[in-house]
Amino acid sequence: MPVIRRQAAASSLPQVKDVARLARVSTATVSRVLSGIGGVSENLVLRVRRAAERLNYAPNRAARSLRVRRAQSIGIIVPDIENPFFTSVMCGADGVLQDAGYTMIVANLDENPEREQVHLNTIRGEGVAGVIFTPTIAQAADYRTLQDCGVPLVAVSRRPHNLNVDFVGVTNEDGSKEAVEHLIALGHRRIAFVGGAAKVSSTQDRLAGYRRAMAEAGFDADSDLILFGDLRQSGGYEAMLRILELPQQPTAIFSGTNFTTLGLLRAIHEKGIRIPEEMAMVGFDDMPWAGSLQPPLTSVAQPTNEIGRVAAQLLLARLRDPKRPLEEVTLPTTLIVRASCGATRHLDMVRSRK
Amino acid sequence: MPVIRRQAAASSLPQVKDVARLARVSTATVSRVLSGIGGVSENLVLRVRRAAERLNYAPNRAARSLRVRRAQSIGIIVPDIENPFFTSVMCGADGVLQDAGYTMIVANLDENPEREQVHLNTIRGEGVAGVIFTPTIAQAADYRTLQDCGVPLVAVSRRPHNLNVDFVGVTNEDGSKEAVEHLIALGHRRIAFVGGAAKVSSTQDRLAGYRRAMAEAGFDADSDLILFGDLRQSGGYEAMLRILELPQQPTAIFSGTNFTTLGLLRAIHEKGIRIPEEMAMVGFDDMPWAGSLQPPLTSVAQPTNEIGRVAAQLLLARLRDPKRPLEEVTLPTTLIVRASCGATRHLDMVRSRK
DNA sequence: ATGAAAGCGCTAACAT
DNA sequence: ATGTTAGCGCTTTCAT
Numbered sequence: 191m192p193v194i195r196r197q198a199a200a201s202s203l204p205q206v207k208d209v210a211r212l213a214r215v216s217t218a219t220v221s222r223v224l225s226g227i228g229g230v231s232e233n234l235v236l237r238v239r240r241a242a243e244r245l246n247y248a249p250n251r252a253a254r255s256l257r258v259r260r261a262q263s264i265g266i267i268v269p270d271i272e273n274p275f276f277t278s279v280m281c282g283a284d285g286v287l288q289d290a291g292y293t294m295i296v297a298n299l300d301e302n303p304e305r306e307q308v309h310l311n312t313i314r315g316e317g318v319a320g321v322i323f324t325p326t327i328a329q330a331a332d333y334r335t336l337q338d339c340g341v342p343l344v345a346v347s348r349r350p351h352n353l354n355v356d357f358v359g360v361t362n363e364d365g366s367k368e369a370v371e372h373l374i375a376l377g378h379r380r381i382a383f384v385g386g387a388a389k390v391s392s393t394q395d396r397l398a399g400y401r402r403a404m405a406e407a408g409f410d411a412d413s414d415l416i417l418f419g420d421l422r423q424s425g426g427y428e429a430m431l432r433i434l435e436l437p438q439q440p441t442a443i444f445s446g447t448n449f450t451t452l453g454l455l456r457a458i459h460e461k462g463i464r465i466p467e468e469m470a471m472v473g474f475d476d477m478p479w480a481g482s483l484q485p486p487l488t489s490v491a492q493p494t495n496e497i498g499r500v501a502a503q504l505l506l507a508r509l510r511d512p513k514r515p516l517e518e519v520t521l522p523t524t525l526i527v528r529a530s531c532g533a534t535r536h537l538d539m540v541r542s543r544k
Numbered sequence: 545m546p547v548i549r550r551q552a553a554a555s556s557l558p559q560v561k562d563v564a565r566l567a568r569v570s571t572a573t574v575s576r577v578l579s580g581i582g583g584v585s586e587n588l589v590l591r592v593r594r595a596a597e598r599l600n601y602a603p604n605r606a607a608r609s610l611r612v613r614r615a616q617s618i619g620i621i622v623p624d625i626e627n628p629f630f631t632s633v634m635c636g637a638d639g640v641l642q643d644a645g646y647t648m649i650v651a652n653l654d655e656n657p658e659r660e661q662v663h664l665n666t667i668r669g670e671g672v673a674g675v676i677f678t679p680t681i682a683q684a685a686d687y688r689t690l691q692d693c694g695v696p697l698v699a700v701s702r703r704p705h706n707l708n709v710d711f712v713g714v715t716n717e718d719g720s721k722e723a724v725e726h727l728i729a730l731g732h733r734r735i736a737f738v739g740g741a742a743k744v745s746s747t748q749d750r751l752a753g754y755r756r757a758m759a760e761a762g763f764d765a766d767s768d769l770i771l772f773g774d775l776r777q778s779g780g781y782e783a784m785l786r787i788l789e790l791p792q793q794p795t796a797i798f799s800g801t802n803f804t805t806l807g808l809l810r811a812i813h814e815k816g817i818r819i820p821e822e823m824a825m826v827g828f829d830d831m832p833w834a835g836s837l838q839p840p841l842t843s844v845a846q847p848t849n850e851i852g853r854v855a856a857q858l859l860l861a862r863l864r865d866p867k868r869p870l871e872e873v874t875l876p877t878t879l880i881v882r883a884s885c886g887a888t889r890h891l892d893m894v895r896s897r898k
Numbered sequence: 899a900t901g902a903a904a905g906c907g908c909t910a911a912c913a914t
Numbered sequence: 915a916t917g918t919t920a921g922c923g924c925t926t927t928c929a930t
Contacts, residue, residue, distance in 0.1 A: 202693050203668070205923060216901045221925055231899060246689070248669040252615060253923035255606035256906045263649070271635050272832075277626050284625065284652045288659070293666055295617070296650045298638045305642070312647055314557070315602035316617075335600065339556050423832060455836040478626075478777060479831075482809040484838035559907060570917045575909055585915065607907035610922045 204245040213241035224249065251293075255317055263293040264505060265313040267306070267323035270421060271298040274477055275448055275494055276324070279346060282498025283322055290506055292319065301421060303327050314339060320505040322498075325350040327389065342508040344501045349391035356504040357518045358497050362392050362474075365490045365523030366399025366444065369472045372488075372525060373442045374407045376532055378470060380415065382440040384429045384454060386447035388418040396446045396474055415440055419450045426453025434461065441470060442531075448475035455483065466532030476526055486528035493521050558599040567595035578603065605647075609671055617647040618859060619667040621660070621677035624775060625652040628831055629802055629848055630678070633700060636852025637676055644860055646673065655775060657681055668693060674859040676852075679704040681743065696862040698855045703745035710858040711872045712851050716746050716828075719844045719877030720753025720798065723826045726842075726879060727796045728761045730886055732824060734769065736794040738783045738808060740801035742772040750800045750828055769794055773804045780807025788815065795824060796885075802829035809837065820886030830880055840882035847875050 206217045213220065215234055222230050223238040230238075241247075255261040264287055268276040284294055295316060297309040303326050310332045313321060320342045323333070330352040337343060343355040350357075373381050383400045385393040397416065404411040414436055419425020426449065433440065434457075445451040451473030455465075463469050465485050473480075476491035500519050508514060527533050560571045567574065569588055576584050577592040584592075595601075609615040618641060622630040638648055649670060651663040657680055664686045667675060674696045677687070684706040691697060697709040704711075727735050737754045739747040751770065758765040768790055773779020780803065787794065788811075799805040805827030809819075817823050819839050827834075830845035854873050862868060881887050 206925090207923085217924080218901060218903095218926075219899090222900090225925080227926095229899065234900085248665045250610070250671065250923050251666075251669045252606045252609035252671055253906090254925075256604070256610050256908085257923080257925045259906065261606060271638065272628065272631050274626065274628065277631050280650075281625050281652060281654065284650075285654070288662075291666075293649050293651075293670060295647050296634075296638075297647075298635060298642075300635065300639070308642075311602045312605075312645075315605045316647060317604065317606055452833045452836055455833075459836060459840070477833075479806045479809075479833070479837070482806055482813060482837055483833070484836055484840070486813070486838070560909090561907085571908080572910075572917060572919090573915090576916090579909080581910095583915065588916085604907050607922090608909075610924085611907080611909045613922065 203250070204247045205250070208245055209238065209241045209247050212245065213237040259317065260319050261317045262291055263295050263316065263318050264502075265295045265297060265316065265318040265321040265323075267297045267299065267309060267313075267321060269299050269324055269326055270301055271296065273421065273449060275347075275475055275492070278494035279498035279501070282495035282500075283502040284498070286499050286502035286506070290502075299326060307332055310336060314341075319509055320344070322346060322501045322505060324348055325353075325390070327387075340512075342505060342512065344505045344508075346497060346501050347392055354516060356501075356508060356516055358501045358504065358521070359392070359519070360492045360497070360521045361523050362395035363399040363402070365525070366396040366446075366474065367403045368399075368523075368525050369474070369488075369490050370400050370403035370444050371407070372527070372533070373444065373470060373472060373531060374403060374409070376442075376470065378440075378442040379409050380412070380438065380440040381409075381442045381444060382415040382417065382433055383411075384426060384433075384443060384445050384450055385416075385418045386421050386425065386450050393418070393446055400444055414438075419453065421447065421449055423449045423453035423456060426450035426455075427457045428453075430454045430457030430461075442466075443469060443471050445471065445473040448473065448477055451475070451487065451489075459484065465530050470532040471530040472525075473530075476524075480526070481528060483530075485530050488528045488531035488533065489526050491524045491526050493523075496521055557604070558601045559604070562599055563592065563595045563601050566599065567591040613671065614673050615671045616645055617649050617670065617672050618856075619649045619651060619670065619672040619675040619677075621651045621653065621663060621667070621675065623653050623678055623680055624655055625650065627775065627803060629701075629829055629846070632848035633852035633855070636849035636854075637856040638852070640853050640856035640860070644856075653680060661686055664690060668695075673863055674698070676700060676855045676859060678702055679707075679744070694866075696859060696866065698859045698862075700851060700855050701746055708870060710855075710862060710870055712855045712858065712875070713746070713872070714846045714851070714875045715877050716749035717753040717756070719846075719879070720750040720800075720828065721757040722753075722877075722879050723828070723842075723844050724754050724757035724798050725761070726881070726887070727798065727824060727826060727885060728757060728763070730796075730824065732794075732796040733763050734766070734792065734794040735763075735796045735798060736769040736771065736787055737765075738780060738787075738797060738799050738804055739770075739772045740775050740779065740804050747772070747800055754798055768792075773807065775801065775803055777803045777807035777810060780804035780809075781811045782807075784808045784811030784815075796820075797823060797825050799825065799827040802827065802831060805829070805841065805843075813838065819884050824886040825884040826879075827884075834880070835882060837884075839884050842882045842885035842887065843880050845878045845880050847877075850875055 210217045210220045322344045345357045417429045419429045472488045474490045476489040480487040564571045564574045676698045699711045771783040773783045826842045828844045830843040834841040
């Protein structure tokens, strides 16, 4: 015998069947019109469109996701949502994704790797159509679980280990080399490298650029002068304190990432060290306010918005054609010369410190 | 007669029924255990938990959303995802929401009000459990559509017009007054106010604080000295150019929002004006690098993370109890004195410019 | 070109 | 305390 059920409260939202009734067509036709499949007479298309508009119809995305077994959303996993590099990347991706009708589910790891697993499970449960992420420390297996569900992944900024994914990066090594060569051209010989997280590919590539520049100039890359912080300001701050305790000080510092640079600056200001006279400086990552820093920062700028845009485009391309070959895009960096490197001063002044 | 249907490809994801089978219970029991309703024997709870873990089960959130007619996600609508104020708020909200099992759907208006309507429709379609937003220009009706669907709203930073929602703000007026009084105490009489977007409540409150400080000190608030930019650096930059064309220059500027401050600074640096000697400055909004700016910026700091946290908590509270009275939380600002206001110099030097 | 209806995976009402 | 099963709103197959 049939079970008697309480009727759920009618949704205040219009549904396909409301649109269908108003347009005097079937729900199938409404769906066909609104998803733009085609194969519907012009007449009905018009009626359906009008009805949908009249009712201010917004399709229930959960129902759609359930039916097509894939959500119209993509997950963005960022190590730190407060880092301007990542927000700028997100902003670039957002524009592209929004135009394609995707929503953006943002997972902030907040430099807290335990969160990664939780987030990945949630994202798997969301049935997102794809994921844009920046690899943190150890995870390949977790991301592979997503891949096994057929969710395409695009890595940004850091090259993931043991994971076949599309990738968007920049000329980390050449950009760093150019920056260090610039310092060398200004007369510096003892140049420190302060990287962000030591193990990520971007840091290693930037270190490689530093080493190449030093080697080609015939200078020692004194291992005392190679330090690592993390991705917060504190890492740079502490690195600077360590540098100040060195028996033989560098005359210049190349900083491998934005927050490290800010941390270094903070320590330098606290100690009253003058830039660039006592310490010259170039930092990887430009920031919208880099020109208003004390002093204006010479930096290696990444095309951050473009990185996000390309990442989103790669994802959409793969959604369209899952079989396409893996793609790896490397975008160019730009050395922006401001005052912190000392390029605007006489070389003698820079060198006088030795 | 029954219609023959093509079987959809079996999902590679485990489902409730897989967990149920493995645990030798019904799907209802699995659901009860995993959603923590209670009323299940300890024995079965254990078996279900174990089975779910073994299968690495992640519930299909779309199916759940469809069934309970509400997603486990909340929408965050921000005017500009690249503005550190909003990212910091998002970060605070994220922590709370994540712990409560919600995902965060981020909609970036990118200062583009047309996008707002599109985003609101999408968010309505997502069936989010709630929305945290910062009102932009004109919208009340659009947001009301959401409210009519029973989606609770929390406004952040700017008070929305004609909309009954929970609200998290800061002591804009008192914070600004304190900042301007600080400048007055340093001997300034001609103090300019450069606000962000003129029409939003936060700008107006900050202007009110400026006016009160000036009035109480018995100074004119010369209307020439009250300017507005927008929420990008360019607004501040252009405002500074206008200030420089004034017949009688101010000796100090109080800037109403972070990007405006950076824009002002950029113009000031370009013109080679010395801060604070030729122009003293205090800005609303602290930034993690405010101490590394040129010169270190005296600012009115908002507890940005806390704002986000409180917003999320208000939302969760209302989800628990939709009937609770509307709440309005005002968090305190803090004046952080650094060098840009000239507090570290002699008064005579500041005043000497007149 | 259009419509009827099954079924996506979950939850909760109802039955036991 | 546990199980059975309808149905959330959509898309899509199949039938016409």
